[in-house]
Structures are given as C-alpha cells and as structure tokens.
Amino acid sequence: MNVYVLRSLKDNRFYVGMSADIEKRIQTHNSGNVKSTKGYRPWELIHQESFPDRITARKREKYLKSGYGKQWLKEKYN
Numbered sequence: 001m002n003v004y005v006l007r008s009l010k011d012n013r014f015y016v017g018m019s020a021d022i023e024k025r026i027q028t029h030n031s032g033n034v035k036s037t038k039g040y041r042p043w044e045l046i047h048q049e050s051f052p053d054r055i056t057a058r059k060r061e062k063y064l065k066s067g068y069g070k071q072w073l074k075e076k077y078n
C-alpha cells in the first residue's frame with residue numbers, strides 16, 4: 001500500500017491519500033472524479049511512500065494530515 005502527496009498546480013495546496021495504484025489514482029484526481037479535489041486541478045505527485053500493509057499506511061496518512069504532518073510537508077515542499 002502506498003501513501004502519496006499531491007500538490008495543486010492551481011494554488012499549491014496539498015492532498016494526502018492512500019492507494020495501491022498511485023498512477024491510476026492521480027488520473028482519477030486529475031479527471032475530476034474526486035469531489036474533494038475537483039476544484040483544484042491539475043495535481044502533481046510530489047511525495048510517495050510504500051508500506052507493507054494497509055494499517056501501517058493508514059497511520060502514516062493520518063500523520064501527514066495532522067498539524068505536525070502538514071508542517072513537515074510545508075517545510076519540505078514549499
């Protein structure tokens with residue numbers, strides 16, 4: 001399972017998600033089929049991490065969506 005971070009080319013916001021097939025998932029985001037990301041297209045992949053199972057990946061996803069995780073992303077990618 002993979003955790004990924006996308007950045008909007010429209011306004012530089014981040015989106016953190018989890019997927020087994022990141023390339024397919026990015027296409028879904030950029031095609032406008034995801035309600036929460038539709039208005040901020042196009043998206044680019046800026047970070048990804050692989051994990052052995054869904055539980056571990058979900059913990060990392062939750063961290064990246066937390067205040068500390070958002071701060072880490074801003075420091076690393078802005």
